[in-house]
Structures are given as structure tokens and as C-alpha cells.
Amino acid sequence: MSDIVCNKSAHMPTEIVSRWAAHVAERFDVSNPGSSLARSGIGLHVSQAPVRALGKVVYGTWDPLLRRVEVFACHEGRSDEDVVATLAHEVWHMMEDARRELAGQPITPDRDEQAAETFASAWVRQLGPNAVRKCAAALRAQAGIGAALQCHTNLGALGIGE
Numbered sequence: 014m015s016d017i018v019c020n021k022s023a024h025m026p027t028e029i030v031s032r033w034a035a036h037v038a039e040r041f042d043v044s045n046p047g048s049s050l051a052r053s054g055i056g057l058h059v060s061q062a063p064v065r066a067l068g069k070v071v072y073g074t075w076d077p078l079l080r081r082v083e084v085f086a087c088h089e090g091r092s093d094e095d096v097v098a099t100l101a102h103e104v105w106h107m108m109e110d111a112r113r114e115l116a117g118q119p120i121t122p123d124r125d126e127q128a129a130e131t132f133a134s135a136w137v138r139q140l141g142p143n144a145v146r147k148c149a150a151a152l153r154a155q156a157g158i159g160a161a162l163q164c165h166t167n168l169g170a171l172g173i174g175e
């Protein structure tokens with residue numbers, strides 16, 4: 014019982030979380046986020062609109078059963094940093110569960126939200142503005158936003174739709 018309480022209140026130290034973020038960011042293919050996750054057998058689903066559930070706005074989820082990271086709200090109204098931070102936040106939860114699996118612990122809904130936020134901002138910092146822009150663009154393209162922009166650009170090149 015005391016172990017459970019202890020685990021619940023324990024946060025992964027910031028320094029360790031930041032080091033993990035640097036490690037993962039270095040190996041992450043920002044121009045193809047889905048392929049980086051696919052290498053670990055993780056799916057990536059991206060959509061334009063945020064999900065409204067139980068009176069709050071949800072920007073992303075990690076589903077341990079489907080082994081899928083979902084990033085919502087990739088619309089232009091959110092900054093590149095926010096979109097990439099959402100991805101990073103969910104990747105942290107995915108890693109959290111992977112660690113539990115490796116340790117033979119049950120997957121529970123307990124999440125270290127503080128560590129997820131630390132990880133996300135460290136990841137965004139580690140990537141830097143160019144990589145963040147690239148990653149956000151790739152996510153938006155997957156959500157179908159880039160495709161629409163691309164189409165508009167092509168029409169413009171043909172002298173149509175200007």
C-alpha cells in the first residue's frame with residue numbers, strides 16, 4: 014500500500030527527463046514523425062480538430078491498448094511549438110508505459126504529468142526552431158492541412174485560384 018502511494022507521488026527527476034528528451038530528439042526524424050514511432054511498433058494518428066471530452070479540450074492521447082499516439086488540434090491556430098509539444102508529451106507517456114512493461118509492472122492510468130511537461134519542453138528546446146517547424150509541418154500534412162495548402166499552391170502555379 015505504501016509502495017503505491019510512494020509511486021503515485023514520485024516524479025521522475027527533471028534532469029533525467031531532460032536527458033531522455035535530448036536522447037530521443039536526436040534520433041527522431043522530424044520530417045516523418047510517423048516513421049520514427051513505427052520503428053518502435055507505435056502508430057501515429059493526427060487530426061485537425063481538438064477533441065472535447067468531459068468538459069475539457071484534449072490535444073493528444075497515448076492509447077496503450079492500440080499502441081497509438083494521437084495528436085489532435087494540428088490546425089493553424091496552434092503554434093508549431095504547441096503541436097510538437099503535444100506529440101512529445103504523448104511520446105513520454107508511451108515511454109512511461111514501455112518502462113513499466115519492461116519492469117513487469119501493470120499498465121495503470123497513473124501518469125507522471127509533470128515529467129511529461131518537462132519532457133515536452135525539453136524536446137522542443139533540443140530540436141530547435143527549424144526542426145520544430147519541420148515536425149509541425151509534417152504533422153499538419155498528415156492531418157491533411159499541408160495537402161490543402163499544397164493544392165492551393167499548385168493552383169497558384171498554374172495561374173488558377175489566385
Ligand SMILES: [Zn+2]
Nearest residue numbers: 102124126129
Ligand atoms: Zn499527459
